[in-house]
Amino acid sequence: MSELVPCYQATEGSPLQVDRERYGRIGAEAGARTRVHAHVIPPRSGYAWHVPAGHVCRVTTVEGPQVGDLCIWSAANPRERLWASRTRQLHRAHVTTFDRLWSTLPYLRPLATIVADSIAYGVDEDGARCHDLLGTRCDPYVNTLLTGEQYDFHCHSNIVRAVLPFGLREDDVHDVINLFQVTGLTPDGDQYYVKPCPAKAGDHIELFAEIDLLMALSACPGGDLSVPIWGPDAGPSPCRPLGVEVFRLDERLLDGWSSPPVAAYAGLHGMTVPSGADAA
16 A cells, blocks of 8 residues: 655645744743633533634633534634635644644635644544544534424524624634544545544643634534434433633743734736736
């Protein structure tokens, strides 16, 4: 069998290669930070909040295993938002410490960098991993399609309600990162599956905000995913709250850091020939 090589590879100095010393310190030196915001999201509900550039956001499984669906936008421009599929390609389908969450075109820059992950799940015996970018949020449209029933508290709906006060609409809600969710693809049919959440009370993941961000998180009604959401064995799973905290960092941890610029591409797309250039 030939060796498989990732399609997207980082060259020396690439923004895909983070400064592990810097970001490792940011994640490790919890004493060099001040909490400026905290909120507990009740089960089956959503919450939205701002994270200023250069701050750290921690999401915690307060009472035990619970999946959370997270959306991220530029606070200044919600057209710039998390691009789950490109993040999958640039890093991996399940992310952890030192991976970055990238924004959509035409911006294409890291919105956040993961600086801590207490789960450290790795790869299990079935090939499953944690913090999922393969799937997306549960929503009432698919639920109605599969069951014929109306239910208003799926992650999509929870996030819609959460972002309305910030001037966003339903069509601003995008593909998420499923925090604390273990998933994979079946070897026989290449089909998406989920496994019970491995988190314990107090487990957390931390995101360093590379620019000013708006985040929205749903405490998924699927709870800990110990029971299937759809199908013949479907039923309610235990649901628990999620905690959100935002921390301002000691300035020494940010020495030499600055927010990344948007993509350098000129944006001509072949519609205009630059002065002095020949048409293809």
